[in-house]
Amino acid sequence: MTQQIPTEPIGSIPRPDYLVRGLREFAEGRIGQWQLDQLQETALADTLERFEATGSPVVTDGEQAKPSFVTYPLAGLHALAPDGAVLPFADGHTRRLPRLTAGPFAYQVYADEYLRAARERTRQPVKQAVIAPSALSLLYPETGIAGYSREDFLADLAYGSEADIRRCLDAGAETVQLDFTEGRLSLKLDPSGDLLRSFVELNNRVLDRFSPGERERIGVHSCPGGDLDSTHSLDVRYAALLPALFGLHAGKFYLALAGERERREVLAEIARHRQDGQRVFVGVTDPLDPRVETAGEVCDRVLEAAEYLSVEYLGTCDDCGFAPFADDASTSRDIAFGKIAARVRGTALAAEALEMASGQA
Template identity: 65%
Template sequence: MSLPTEPIGSIPRPAQLLNGMQEHAAGGITDDALAELYDSAVRDTIAQLEALGSPVVTDGEQSKPSFATYPLHGLSNLGPDGAVIPFADGHTRQLPRLTAGPFRYGTFSSTYLQTARKYATAPVKQAVIAPSAVSLLYPADGIDGYPREQFLADLVDNAEADIRGALDGGAHSVQLDFTEGRLSLKLDPSGGLLDQFIALNNRVLERFTSDERQRIGVHTCPGGDQDSTHSLDVDYVELLPKLFGLRAGQFYVQLASEPDPDRVLRVIADRLPGEARIFVGVIDPIDPVAETPEQVRDRVLTAARYLPADRLGTCDDCGFSPFGDDVSTSRETAFAKIRARLEGTAAASTELGVG
């Protein structure tokens, strides 16, 4: 077998679905018609990934409103004026604000997994949002009759249910998206907010057995939206030691877009956690030019100078379109990049004598 290689999550949506989403928002098509477009996009995404030979597939998050907000779908106790996330190019994303308790997930990831498994013959990976990101919904001035500690207790219960539902539903692995980890160091350079995030996520992870945690991974990146990032200017070295304190069996680490990957790899090698596998990013999703298999091979071989092959895997740095309205990368470019990752990882595996 080759070194393991996995997608992170989102794939750009086909034009037919994007048009259908706009028509639905304008009242032009029914809920059922939109559901059929979602279903078709999931089926096509999985078919293309499997045709490329991807050993693990995802649904491409075709029917998620975003990687971060899917649990909120269907909730009525939210206001529009939540935390604002600024990106380097000046655009922003705004989260909702919780207006009343109790907090419950409106949608669980197992809903998406069930659809994907209808069409997949390869193992299916399920991405979920980390509870630390969802914690940003709670307003700084609190909610009368619903203290923050009660909110966090409810959040931990729901986040556990989200992960457990995916594991029990047959997911090959479950990936916690933790893009807010690096961002937290921009919001609070002291690291206090990051410590809170790590502690909260571990409250959830500690509810799983060691065997279950081997199927749970954590993804970190500086955000990738509309060809921009929210925290690439934050020193990665400040994040990684604390990141590896998360009780997970796999880590998906953005690396292709780092200006000094060797420096990052030295830190990873020095802090390599337990028996966890490190999937290094070998594809930069917001670079408009598709990498070549040779570039990917060389990135893998660089990583192999620092990390043992039996602890190494490859991935994309981030998802390609983590928000439903992001059209900055074409579907064709995304699949070209994925092909390069698969072929380059296989070439590196041959040189390393893996498999």
């Protein structure tokens, strides 16, 4: 019997045009919350139906109801100013996080809300992406907040992040994935690695609250950013990131690879630094490339990865989510699902090829 290679999506799927328009109209006060809810429910149902049509063994809600992969816990939090940390992208555009203005900090929305809505509409296993606490730590201003220390903020943040993950595990998530795109970016902002080490320490502060069995269902996603067909840290070499990344106390790692220039060099680094028991899902489709990969191309990329990583600890994924911010319409839904279908089929072809090769050995 062929040994299956697990394959999973990362998270976001481009929102349909009617939802992108609806979000804009809601922000302008032209439609109400119930109308937006209806649009999001329609988009969710279509997303899950199209996911199932690809043959994907694991699905997501496509983040159809999230404002962004970062800021969903903040909806309804009033102690925010718009002038927070800036995320610069290679094409010159930026995304800006809000800035916390007062404490205490508390999650306003937990991701199990999205997970439960998806599980009601599909029988497939559902994966849930959550934001890593390290990303939300950027909300706290460098100048501090009177009467609310950074350490008090981090304690509140860790409590909220633990609850976010645990609620998803309890609600039946197949996997809970921490989005950690800021890991690679941190080395661009601070080449000394001190910022990255502080991010890893904070994330482990949360991960260590889970049992070894629970951590097997918790993964970490790392990529060079993907927004409006641009990245924020593709020029940062994986070799600088991976030793710290694999120090995270998680069971699964989802690493962008299809868009890398030197895939074999990266694979060698992954093999060097992966720790016992950690499964690595390598990216085999590039959401920033408008061309849909063929199943054969995906198969070749999986076989390449299998030269460096034991099949026992190998999986595949897309490099990134296809639309991590709700207004990103740079990739069509047709292209996104075409790439997912190619990933699923190509991974299966690679598993068959590896099985044949082992039988002939």
